[in-house]
Amino acid sequence: MLESTPFIKTHSLSTESSKAEALSAGLSRRQTLKWMGVVAAGVTLPMLSGCEDVAISAVKMAGHWPDLKLPKITGEGYGQDPNLISPLTSPWPLTMSKKQLHLAAQVCDILYPRDGDTPSASELKVPDLLDEWVSAPYPNNQADRQELLPALVWLDEESGRRFGKSFTDMSKTKQFSIVDDIAYKEAESDPRYLYMANVFDGLRTLVTIAYFASPEGTKDLGYIGNIPIAGDYPGPTPEAIAHLDTILDELGLTEYAYS
Amino acid sequence: MSDLNYDVVVVGSGAGGAMAAYVLANAGKRVLMLEAGRDYDPVKETPMFQTVTDAPLLGAPTPDKDFGYFDATVDGGWSVPGEPFTTAEGTEFKWWRSRMLGGRTNHWGRFSLRFSEHDFKAKSRDGLGADWPFEYAEIAPWYDKTEELVGICGTNTGLDDMPDSAPGVLQPPPKPRVPELLLAAAAKKLGINAAPMHRAVLTRPKDIRSACFYATNCGRGCSIGAAFQTTTSLLPLARATGNLEIITDAMVKSVEIDEQGRAKAVTYIDKTTVVERQIAAPVVVLAASACESARILLNSKSERFPTGLANTSGQVGKNLMDSTGASLSAVIPALKGRPIYNEDGHTANHLYIPWWGHKAHANNELDFPRGYHFEVGGGFQAPGTYYPQSLQGYGSELKQQAKLDYGSGVNLSLRGEMLPNENCYMEVDETVKDKWGIPVVKFHWQWSEHELKQVKHGLETAQAIFREMGADVSASLPAPEDAIKKGGEIIHEVGVTRMGSSPEDSVCNEWGQTWDCENVFVMDGGVFASNPHKNCTLTIMTLAMRNASWLATQLDKGAI
Numbered sequence: 001m002l003e004s005t006p007f008i009k010t011h012s013l014s015t016e017s018s019k020a021e022a023l024s025a026g027l028s029r030r031q032t033l034k035w036m037g038v039v040a041a042g043v044t045l046p047m048l049s050g051c052e053d054v055a056i057s058a059v060k061m062a063g064h065w066p067d068l069k070l071p072k073i074t075g076e077g078y079g080q081d082p083n084l085i086s087p088l089t090s091p092w093p094l095t096m097s098k099k100q101l102h103l104a105a106q107v108c109d110i111l112y113p114r115d116g117d118t119p120s121a122s123e124l125k126v127p128d129l130l131d132e133w134v135s136a137p138y139p140n141n142q143a144d145r146q147e148l149l150p151a152l153v154w155l156d157e158e159s160g161r162r163f164g165k166s167f168t169d170m171s172k173t174k175q176f177s178i179v180d181d182i183a184y185k186e187a188e189s190d191p192r193y194l195y196m197a198n199v200f201d202g203l204r205t206l207v208t209i210a211y212f213a214s215p216e217g218t219k220d221l222g223y224i225g226n227i228p229i230a231g232d233y234p235g236p237t238p239e240a241i242a243h244l245d246t247i248l249d250e251l252g253l254t255e256y257a258y259s
Numbered sequence: 260m261s262d263l264n265y266d267v268v269v270v271g272s273g274a275g276g277a278m279a280a281y282v283l284a285n286a287g288k289r290v291l292m293l294e295a296g297r298d299y300d301p302v303k304e305t306p307m308f309q310t311v312t313d314a315p316l317l318g319a320p321t322p323d324k325d326f327g328y329f330d331a332t333v334d335g336g337w338s339v340p341g342e343p344f345t346t347a348e349g350t351e352f353k354w355w356r357s358r359m360l361g362g363r364t365n366h367w368g369r370f371s372l373r374f375s376e377h378d379f380k381a382k383s384r385d386g387l388g389a390d391w392p393f394e395y396a397e398i399a400p401w402y403d404k405t406e407e408l409v410g411i412c413g414t415n416t417g418l419d420d421m422p423d424s425a426p427g428v429l430q431p432p433p434k435p436r437v438p439e440l441l442l443a444a445a446a447k448k449l450g451i452n453a454a455p456m457h458r459a460v461l462t463r464p465k466d467i468r469s470a471c472f473y474a475t476n477c478g479r480g481c482s483i484g485a486a487f488q489t490t491t492s493l494l495p496l497a498r499a500t501g502n503l504e505i506i507t508d509a510m511v512k513s514v515e516i517d518e519q520g521r522a523k524a525v526t527y528i529d530k531t532t533v534v535e536r537q538i539a540a541p542v543v544v545l546a547a548s549a550c551e552s553a554r555i556l557l558n559s560k561s562e563r564f565p566t567g568l569a570n571t572s573g574q575v576g577k578n579l580m581d582s583t584g585a586s587l588s589a590v591i592p593a594l595k596g597r598p599i600y601n602e603d604g605h606t607a608n609h610l611y612i613p614w615w616g617h618k619a620h621a622n623n624e625l626d627f628p629r630g631y632h633f634e635v636g637g638g639f640q641a642p643g644t645y646y647p648q649s650l651q652g653y654g655s656e657l658k659q660q661a662k663l664d665y666g667s668g669v670n671l672s673l674r675g676e677m678l679p680n681e682n683c684y685m686e687v688d689e690t691v692k693d694k695w696g697i698p699v700v701k702f703h704w705q706w707s708e709h710e711l712k713q714v715k716h717g718l719e720t721a722q723a724i725f726r727e728m729g730a731d732v733s734a735s736l737p738a739p740e741d742a743i744k745k746g747g748e749i750i751h752e753v754g755v756t757r758m759g760s761s762p763e764d765s766v767c768n769e770w771g772q773t774w775d776c777e778n779v780f781v782m783d784g785g786v787f788a789s790n791p792h793k794n795c796t797l798t799i800m801t802l803a804m805r806n807a808s809w810l811a812t813q814l815d816k817g818a819i
Contacts (some may be wrong), residue, residue, distance in 0.1 A: 010323075023509065024546070031580060043281060055280075074769070077321060077322070077323045078315055078323055078324075078328075079323055079334075080323050080324070080333070080334045080335065080336065080339075080340060081297075081326070081334050082323070082328070084304060084305075084306040084309070084328070084329055084479070085304065085306055085309075086316060087304075087314050088315065088490055090315075091315050102585070104734070110652070110653050110654065111653045111657060112654075112657070113654055113655075114657060115658065116298075118272065118727075129317065130317065132315065133316060133477055136315070136316060136321070138321045138322055138323075139322065140321070141316070141321075160600065165331065178529055179653055180410070183651065183652050183653050184651055184652060185651065200429050201650070204653070204657070205650065205652055207655075209317060209642070209660055210317060210645060211310050212642040212643070212661070213312050213317055213642045214312060214642035217642065218310075218642045220658075220662075221644055221661075221662060221665060222599045222603045222641060222665070223599070223641060224600060224639070225474060225601045225602065225603040225639070226308055226310065226474050226475060226600060226603065226641055227474055227601075228472035228473070228474050229472050229473045229474065230472070232431070232433065232434075232462065232472045233433040233434055233471075233604050233605070234434070234601070235433070235434030235436065236434075236436060236437050236600055237441075237598065237600040239598040240437055240597065240598045240600050241437075243437075243597050243598050244437050244441060244597075247593040247594070247597075247729075248441065248444055250593065250729075251441075251444075251593060251727070251728065251729050252442070252448075253444040253445060253447075253448060253727065254444075256444040256445070256447035256448045257440070257444050257447075258439075258440050258443035258444055258447070258453060258610070
């Protein structure tokens with residue numbers, strides 16, 4: 001069951017070394033076991049048999065996880081021979097409502113607000129990517145849809161429980177007070193936030209990748225590349241080599257330096 | 260070209276088939292090539308410089324494009340539409356196929372390491388698996404010729420796992436980058452050498468191809484021909500002789516024989532009209548990929564060869580081997596916040612770690628029989644492929660962390676030699692046919708203790724290297740059974756039509772000529788007698804060059 005919930009897979013470090021290793025993260029078996037550990041520690045939950053399904057249900061219950069019963073999206077993907085030079089911009093119908101997109105935009109901008117001249121995540125259209133992501137007909141995307149859309153509802157319901165308002169109607173301070181409970185490691189030991197914290201972590205990863213993939217985000221990150229170089233590859237800059245020399249020294253590796 | 264107007268029919272246009280066609284066409288033989296996939300032109304179809312924002316889902320892998328949107332695989336990947344395969348109950352196997360001119364050479368990793376005498380004669384040393392029917396010294400000149408033609412960058416290191424190339428054959432390798440240099444020093448402290456990876460990437464221009472300009476991932480293909488693929492090199496060069504004709508969308512089903520037991524024709528499905536056609540074949544070279552070639556042989560049943568063509572030994576489909584694979588990653592605190600520069604390079608590792616355990620093996624210090632190497636990943640990847648390890652918080656502290664972590668992850672990927680075993684083989688599943696009506700392949704798979712112990716050693720070594728790099732290595736290592744990749748997942752499947760010195764226990768002789776049928780040859784990875792850890796494509800091409808040259812001389816003599 002958990003195989004079906006890998007938040008975002010990105011491609012590869014280098015073709016060969018990771019061609020067979022699409023990176024996956026988020027709700028992994030490791031995390032399930034971690035939940036079971038929390039559950040087994042007896043934090044306000046009934047005795048369990050050690051079954052992963054039961055553990056997950058219990059953690060969802062403790063966290064007031066909304067059960068949305070979302071209908072499955074069935075449709076065609078882009079196929080196994082799509083146009084690589086001019087890809088379709090939207091290969092499948094988008095499905096998020098205005099309300100969902102509005103809430104998603106606020107979450108995106110809590111994660112990556114405008115920073116001087118660098119636009120915020122919503123200004124860089126990250127919510128549109130989320131919509132494309134959860135609307136795609138592929139199994140991983142459909143699994144992520146079953147987590148991400150309930151997460152938006154959870155934020156609204158949690159706002160209601162705490163402040164009697166929906167998430168988007170609250171002040172930034174109040175929004176932060178909720179996000180503070182789900183955005184850090186501490187949530188792993190609190191059954192109220194454990195499940196949402198895992199989903200939030202997956203959402204944060206997806207938003208982070210989308211944010212830095214945009215031209216403005218790429219500039220902000222500082223990536224230099226994807227440009228043709230005439231002649232030989234220049235290798236590390238003098239500054240990078242000086243830094244390497246420093247860390248080799250600090251790690252006691254200077255005498256083993258590659259030559 | 261009419262049916263009677265050519266000398267050799269080559270099945271497949273990938274590494275083996277294209278090299279065979281190139282050699283034969285240049286020797287004046289008229290060659291007809293049948294390719295199961297569609298025509299493909301990297302000059303027009305390669306997404307050079309497109310960023311992930313140009314692709315659906317940021318280019319992420321999907322079941323339609325298993326290695327991501329821009330990967331140069333057409334109508335394939337872990338599945339091919341309408342062309343299933345089956346696996347025995349309780350076993351798992353992954354089979355990467357593509358249906359395009361040039362096959363899997365359009366996207367391969369381009370890692371090109373020579374096998375050595377040590378590799379070719381491993382059974383003589385430890386009694387396991389099979390020896391190859393020739394010496395390294397005999398094949399070394401063919402490696403030189405192949406490396407020269409393909410264009411390999413790298414260095415002669417003198418290390419015992421890396422036989423030297425003849426002087427002047429290798430092109431200069433690109434300079435190593437910071438994570439590789441740090442890793443090399445850490446490994447050296449443990450007595451392990453790093454070395455320049457040998458890759459089929461031009462760093463100097465050659466014939467119709469340009470030198471690498473160090474940008475845009477080779478897995479997308481290479482429109483300038485710097486990263487080797489047959490569609491920008493061997494195939495256009497062979498076509499230029501006027502002696503090669505290619506029919507695409509031709510899915511070969513079987514080889515037909517005459518009363519004397521010689522091949523007389525090839526049967527294929529013309530996929531565009533879905534009509535079965537038969538074409539006369541004076542000589543057949545199978546290079547459809549190891550398991551497809553074995554499938555064709557097994558599906559070529561006759562009264563004379565009731566268990567399939569060239570299968571008197573019963574070895575067709577047996578001895579299926581992949582490389583072992585496992586991977587370990589670490590965040591290196593010392594690499595956080597380091598000065599950013601262009602680390603694209605030739606888009607794969609500039610340094611790798613060749614197998615260093617030859618002496619330890621000789622001294623019986625290791626509990627597994629065969630070696631492995633490590634490929635190194637990391638660096639300032641293009642955004643969209645950059646994957647933050649573990650993020651906390653939100654807002655400016657989140658962004659600060661993401662930027663600080665950028666370029667601090669390092670990955671070691673193990674690629675090791677597996678031994679053939681009786682539980683790893685393929686056969687034809689008579690109960691399932693593909694959409695062309697051809698019975699499909701059924702796989703059987705089980706790793707042995709040899710591979711699991713090797714992976715355990717590799718994980719511990721990788722952890723030790725990361726420790727020297729200052730990483731937190733307190734997390735316990737995964738069990739080898741969990742860490743090892745699935746059979747087939749490394750896409751080095753070979754051995755199912757192996758060559759040998761006796762018709763009793765092999766399918767082909769040292770020339771790739773089947774023992775049963777003198778005018779049927781196999782020139783893909785199926786002929787491998789063993790599967791050294793060094794990536795199979797360079798040796799597939801080298802054997803195809805050598806054996807097609809031999810075939811040409813036999814045709815000249817009228818001996819076949």
